[in-house]
Amino acid sequence: MQTRRSGILLHITSLPSHYGIGDFGPEAYRFVDFLAASGQSVWQVLPLEPTSSFCGNSPYCTHSAFAGNPLLISPDLLVQEGFLDSSDVAGQPVFDNERVDFDRVYPLKYHLLQKAFEKFAGRQEMDYEFNRFCEANADWLDDYALFISCKRNFHGAGWNDWPVELRDRHEPALQEWQGKLSRKVVAAKFFQYLFARQWTALRKYCREKNIQIMGDIPIYVSLDSADVWAHPQIFKLNEEKRPNFVAGVPPDYFSSTGQLWGNPVYNWDVLQSRRYDWWIKRIEHNLDLFDMIRLDHFRGFVGYWEVPAGESTAVNGEWMAVPARDFFDTLLRRFPYLPVIAEDLGTITPDVRETMLAYGFAGMKLLLFAFGDDLATNPYVLHNHTQNSVVYTGTHDNNTVKGWFAKEASESDKDRLYRYLGRSVDEENIHWELVRLAMMSVAATAIIPIQDVLGLGENARMNLPAAVHGNWSWRLKGDLLTAECEQRLLEMTRTYGRI
Template sequence: MNRNRRCGILLHPTSLPCPGGIGTLGQECRYFLDYLERAGQRLWQVLPLGPAAYGNSPYSCYSAFAGNPLLIDLEQLVADGDLDALVDDVDFPAGRVDFALVEAGKLTALRTAAACFHGQAERERKEEFWRFCDTTPWLHDYALFMALKDHFKGKSWNAWPAEIAHREPAALEKYSIRLGPAIGEQKYMQWQFFRQWQKIRDYAAGKEIEILGDIPIFVAFDSADVWAYPQLFHLDEKGRPTVVAGVPPDYFSATGQRWGNPLYNWEALASSGYRWWIDRFRGAFELYDSVRVDHFRGFAAYWEVPAKEKTAVNGRWVPGPGAQLFDTVIGELGQLPLVAEDLGLITPDVEELRDRYRFPGMKILQFAFDSGAGNPYLPHNYCHDCVVYTGTHDNDTSIGWFSSLAAQQKKKVLAYTGTAGTDIAWEMIRLALSSVADMAILPLQDVLRLDGSARMNLPGTPQGNWSWRYAGDQLTDKGAHALADLVKLYGR
């Protein structure tokens, strides 16, 4: 059978080596896509693109629909005439994002650009902006939410005055008028984000590169989603979660993980025809060609923890919406090009749900060597319908991972690869590309042979994550051609 064997690279746009201290949707993004083309890659996987909240995590955002304003390329705003020429007088650290430093300067520049646009932009551009506002249903709630957060000094929405926390109609009207300029700034930022992202999507499509996105199953409590639709979540009369998400105790944690996200009221969602999820998937497919769904197992059953509990020990498994949700969404949107993140404690009901729709699951090579030949993450045990990764954003780099292994595990890796381990990142890439998995995704850190200092995220640590950036001179023609040779060798 002639299968559609493909491969790609995992890189979040914040990691691009752009001026201004953070990656953006500007020229460096196009250079990266040029590199993917030279390297024979047909996929670019990104992390969630939303406005990151606590800990700068893209998996904890102020909105499940909005884009991150920090990704906006200011040079394009200069070209639009909304900003004066940029002066690069801030000493940003090399190799990582200082989010506080970036945010302080960038949000100021974006507000300046918004004021200029609203005051001076020509009619044609303003008509484009208003079309965006009129056709983006979630936009006003999000813009008002962010304006209110600034107005109330960053407090969580349930700590705002009751009238606006509970969205009383008179209060919504009052604050929409009072905070009009700030709301306009937020809408301008979203307009610019989406128009810039569309240009990147078009550029990628011109090179026949598809973009694989990512959506977390849960949303942050302090988000426009929960504030605007409290009836879709398990909250008490004061707007506080009664139960929260997590995972039970396991080999890695005796107390489990208490994530703290509010849990969905699936009965309420079902009675609405799952409209919110239909809109969420529709929005995702406007951003991406296909989507990885984080914590897919939560659709089959999820770990419910009473909000008063300090750990996840005293939780329980609760059935999720299962096939009813996906049948409803597919009935409206058509077949869903999803990747199911099926890592962790996976039970037969999760596998049945995944396989019912032929959603490919994930295989992580770094998980393959802690047991015997039956380990499901070893390539000889793969099916075609899966996605193999050397590691994900939550793993160490392959070099960092290998250096941390005990001697016996290292022997297993070397025996399986048939190498001396002197170029372990490349050998892991070779394993992934040579496997029968239809899709292979490689973190850029492994392609560049970087050690653990380039790790993107260390789960369970609230600070210091998500900040890695590569240097512009690390994407070489030599490296691209070497990767392209492997792609050709293994028919991807």
């Protein structure tokens, strides 16, 4: 974590492909080649768990904290591996190569996956690798496969609206529905097997190219998830399995009513009494997937904002303490080397800083936040960075550098930026100037969203947190990764000692 290096932020769904959404197929390997050729050694991705249209296709709102997103499975690789025939993928519809049309992608991808399952179904009991995968992952896979099969059977209804016996996981009801939906349950497991198989191969290729992968763990899980259904006791729920309290953040400079996220909050007393077994399994699972992990909303591991269920805003909440030291001590006993990046953006209190310092967790520095009227003391400006941190131009929640400069930066912000750089810049070269600042930083790791490497405008931003629709859909056009771009990034990476 202290090695001087740099990398690119690009989510899998944004990769080019013929199927309307990025996947683990040939373009993912091509992108790894681009990373290696341009001197990068880190590929940061967003959460890989299943998404749904109900949550606006956000990778931070998912039906499982452990399962992989079947949309990321490559049909082209399924043909190479013999799970599909070439005729199965012939004659596919033409998709927009700049946006993911999730409403069209979901049915196409699941149609192809179902075809693969039909070819496989007759030999599942004899397939050693599949059965070994199911056995090795049974502690989460069995619950997830039954959960997602029941959810489809009940036409998408949330698990707390299922028949009471099934909602409350009475053993006879579980056995009954396991039998009724046995084929769908096996199919769900098979899709997870394909996901793991392709991801493992891609990660192996990354290692061969000396590329490490940074994953992302959202602190909270969705109410309508296999995790809450299977482990209701570790969340603050009532007798009907609905939240007593939900997560959010309090009012601040940016919002007079705070943010009401709606996720169920953890019952940390129960987690502590169980020695954080669920969290240990979650961390272990992610360390099997990634080389390092970013903990989203890190301040929630020290203290979190709890809002009574039914409130329309986050105003009437309360700060609740978390046994942070006991929790992280327990994690470190299980994982002596814990490669964690703490998402510490926003208003961070001293106890959060003390926890990060005590455990040596790297924080985040965003250059888009650096040029306010507190320039000299701003923690995000270059001269206030520390080695144990990760510097970004921006993240998936921000505008692109070019979009920020054109639409969001005030004239005063620009003036401070010019004075810091020692010269004026314009919209056409601002992205390379901030990339250069990130590379110059003393921070051990520099991560640049691919949009900022390419100098793309606000239409290329990944997420606008205030927007309900249109997020998470940006796609990279493959012809933008030119030899010229590769060489310029390589030279800058070499100049600032990040090779």
